[in-house]
Amino acid sequence: MTRIARKVWIWFGTAVIAVALASQVVPYGRDHANPPVTREPAWDSPGTRELAKRACFDCHSSETEWPVYASIAPVSWLVQHDVTEGRGALNFSEWHRAQEGAKDASQEVLQREMPPATYRFVHAHARLTAAEMERLANGLVKTLGVSAAEEQQEREQ
């Protein structure tokens, strides 16, 4: 490596480290708030809740388990974004209010849209077998099914 090339690399490396350190100062994604659980849906069985807890609760409840790396930017920003958006669409811990996502939950599971692939990649506990997906989807239909969706819509009015 020429001296110039080495200098460029050192300069580049220093810049990368400086940006990485500076980004830790950004407050977004650091508070890891878990608001109180106000009310959960009337689960059809403990098994459904268990599966939902494994695969959905990190982003769709107030019982998020914040991993250590969720304190390190820029991963923390991605995690915070997922949790904020996820809770906004569907929050199993805030069943006192209308939950737009309730009617789509079982479909999201069957179509393998949820939990998101990147999350499944990182979290082994969220990788459901075909049988578990089936059980969760059925349980969600029973728990949040048509009547539950209607009840939610009434609340929205």
Ligand code: HEC
């Ligand atoms: C890693 C975080 C994460 C996990 C885990 C997760 N979700 Fe989501 N979910 C999101 C985000 C972010 C959104 C909102 C953006 C979107 O629609 O992609 C969302 C949206 C949804 C919606 C609304 C979709 C719509 O278009 O109405 C439903 C329903 C849903 N998720 C169900 C589930 C279910 C059921 C599970 C567990 C099997 C689950 N999610 C697991 C992050 C997650």
